[in-house]
Amino acid sequence: MDNIVDSLNSAYQEFVGAAAHVLETKESSAAQKTAATDAALENFKQKWELFRVACDQAEEFVESIKQRIGSECLVDEATGYMAGKSGQHSTGLPPISAVRLEQMSKAVRWLVIELQHGSGNAGGAATHAHPSAPFDARFPEDAA
Numbered sequence: 001m002d003n004i005v006d007s008l009n010s011a012y013q014e015f016v017g018a019a020a021h022v023l024e025t026k027e028s029s030a031a032q033k034t035a036a037t038d039a040a041l042e043n044f045k046q047k048w049e050l051f052r053v054a055c056d057q058a059e060e061f062v063e064s065i066k067q068r069i070g071s072e073c074l075v076d077e078a079t080g081y082m083a084g085k086s087g088q089h090s091t092g093l094p095p096i097s098a099v100r101l102e103q104m105s106k107a108v109r110w111l112v113i114e115l116q117h118g119s120g121n122a123g124g125a126a127t128h129a130h131p132s133a134p135f136d137a138r139f140p141e142d143a144a
Helices: 002-028 035-079 098-114 122-127
Strands: none
Touching: 002 035
């Protein structure tokens, strides 16, 4: 994360420096178009693009962190981990094991893949779960 912050800060500083250089060059040339002003503008455009790339990378990093936090919260909620911490309230759903949550997640993914490939047999797919995520009758929530 420090690398991303440093990269973004550096790109920003270079972008602001290039903008200042454009203004200084334009002022020194009495607002006339010269080779120096053209070069300063070209440098400014390059720094702008580098800054945009750094911003995009930072945004991607933030989105990945948000997804990871969301996934961890989902697992904590599903397994009842958060309910045991400092008296926080639960949603009223019985907790399930993290292993069972992963099995159900895999089963859903396989169903989605089968539907995307046009199997046209969604009902059959549900009764014949993929071997990597077998139905386990020990869990009462599956019986319903």
